[in-house]
Amino acid sequence: MNKAVFLDRDGTVIQHVHYLTEPGKVEIVPGGVEALKKLQEAAYLLVVVSNQSLVGRGYGTVDDVEAVNARMLELLEAGGVRIDCVKYCPHLPGEDCPNRKPMPGMPIEAARELGIDLAQSVMIGDNLSDVEAGRNAGCQMNILIQPAGASDYRPSLGATVVASGLPEAVDIVLHV
Ligand SMILES: [Mg+2]
Ligand SMILES: [Zn+2]
Numbered sequence: 001m002n003k004a005v006f007l008d009r010d011g012t013v014i015q016h017v018h019y020l021t022e023p024g025k026v027e028i029v030p031g032g033v034e035a036l037k038k039l040q041e042a043a044y045l046l047v048v049v050s051n052q053s054l055v056g057r058g059y060g061t062v063d064d065v066e067a068v069n070a071r072m073l074e075l076l077e078a079g080g081v082r083i084d085c086v087k088y089c090p091h092l093p094g095e096d097c098p099n100r101k102p103m104p105g106m107p108i109e110a111a112r113e114l115g116i117d118l119a120q121s122v123m124i125g126d127n128l129s130d131v132e133a134g135r136n137a138g139c140q141m142n143i144l145i146q147p148a149g150a151s152d153y154r155p156s157l158g159a160t161v162v163a164s165g166l167p168e169a170v171d172i173v174l175h176v
Helices: 032-041 062-078 105-114 128-137 166-174
Strands: 003-007 044-051 085-089 122-125 141-145 161-163
Touching: 003 105, 003 128, 032 044, 032 062, 032 166, 044 062, 044 105, 062 085, 085 105, 105 128, 122 128, 122 166, 128 141, 141 166, 161 166
Parallel strands: 003 044, 003 122, 044 085, 122 141, 141 161
Antiparallel strands: none
């Protein structure tokens, strides 16, 4: 069985841009390439799982989402990082899609496709819905990225770990 790190896209792997539809605006977070490379070298599969309700809201198309994803992959590949799988849910909260985080559909589906043991895997994201999706999927650790100055979610989080950004989250995963 493989182990994986599930990664939220916006605000976790790439800089958050509200309703991002332009590939030209894609920027990897600071230190993100080096951090993901460390996970890859430690034999973690890398799976991006992203809510993209902008499609359901009519602010962009599935093609826009895929163009942004492709640009993200291109920037990561230029740095030597290969993402094993990218999944996104285009639906609105009210549509009750089992893939929309905090529902665990995307990690569970990736686990089935790639032979991932969820109990050895980790979720990293900058929203409570990310860590809840990881918890709902049965991930062993769920890390909330909470940049300095953001409002403090910690009291309600129970066993969830908090990190300042993707590099620190990765260091927590690798215990360095
Ligand atoms: Mg996010
Ligand atoms: Zn969906």
